[in-house]
Amino acid sequence: xxxxxxxxxxxxxxxxxxxxxxxxxxxxxxxxxxxxxxxxxxxxxxxxxxxxxxxxxxxxxxxxxxxxxxxxxxxxxxxxxxxxxxxxxxxxxxxxxxxxxxxxxxxxxxxxxxxxxxxxxxxxxxxxxxxxxxxxxxxxxxxxxxxxxxxxxxxxxxxxxxxxxxxxxxxxxxxxxxxxxxxxxxxxxxxxxxxxxxxxxxxxxxxxxxxxxxxxxxxxxxxxxxxxxxxxxxxxxxxxxxxxxxxxxxxxxxxxxxxxxxxxxx
Numbered sequence: 076x077x078x079x080x081x082x083x084x085x086x087x088x089x090x091x092x093x094x095x096x097x098x099x100x101x102x103x104x105x106x107x108x109x110x111x112x113x114x115x116x117x118x119x120x121x122x123x124x125x126x127x128x129x130x131x132x133x134x135x136x137x138x139x140x141x142x143x144x145x146x147x148x149x150x151x152x153x154x155x156x157x158x159x160x161x162x163x164x165x166x167x168x169x170x171x172x173x174x175x176x177x178x179x180x181x182x183x184x185x186x187x188x189x190x191x192x193x194x195x196x197x198x199x200x201x202x203x204x205x206x207x208x209x210x211x212x213x214x215x216x217x218x219x220x221x222x223x224x225x226x227x228x229x230x231x232x233x234x235x236x237x238x239x240x241x242x243x244x245x246x247x248x249x250x251x252x253x254x255x256x257x258x259x260x261x262x263x264x265x266x267x268x269x270x271x272x273x274x275x276x277x278x279x280x281x282x283x284x285x286x287x288x289x290x291x292x293x294x295x296x297x298x299x300x301x302x303x304x305x306x307x308x309x310x311x312x313x314x315x316x317x318x319x320x321x322x323x324x325x326x327x328x329x330x331x332x333x334x335x336x337x338x339x340x341x
Contacts, residue, residue: 258332
């Protein structure tokens with residue numbers, strides 16, 4: 076009976092909790108993880124301080140003052156931050172393919188979708204925590220350096236807390252999209268190029284005003300711009316709906332990555 080139980084455990088591999096612990100050890104032991112998180116935090120907070128300390132509100136026209144959004148301007152750093160955490164998501168899996176470690180991972184946990192789910196859970200927890208802490212830090216730092224007579228934002232004002240929370244969640248979702256792309260492509264350079272194409276190249280194809288208005292509802296980087304704006308943007312869908320679409324993108328990319336992992340050799 077004991078032999079049968081051991082054979083069953085060896086055939087089924089580890090469960091989710093054990094695999095997640097294994098993935099956490101991998102992620103935290105890689106130096107690039109903490110380098111990317113540190114640069115992400117520094118760029119988010121640094122750009123918030125730089126932009127809002129040189130806002131030039133007294134010299135703005137009446138139209139620019141009307142559209143001035145002190146909350147949105149705290150998150151200019153998302154332009155770089157999304158790429159940094161998206162790259163972290165890519166590296167979370169492609170480095171294992173390049174080193175050959177993925178074979179040992181799949182030997183210990185034969186269910187490849189389970190491995191990707193564990194990677195996504197660990198990566199999501201790390202990037203969401205880093206994203207939210209950094210978003211609040213960038214918001215408070217930006218408001219601290221914003222000089223009168225420019226209006227200041229407060230968390231209690233309508234839409235402000237929502238924008239700050241989403242500013243922290245958006246780069247975490249980008250990291251999950253990067254993980255899914257990495258599982259699909261398996262090569263670091265190719266996956267990062269694909270991520271750059273999704274984030275920066277596709278929005279450039281929106282050459283007409285109507286397409287630009289639509290892109291902020293359906294393309295990741297323009298969606299982030301709409302989600303972190305307190306003042307409503309022309310043509311933008313409700314923030315909850317836009318955020319839901321972004322979550323579906325992350326789920327769809329991960330599902331495609333799980334399908335690719337299950338259907339190909341390591």
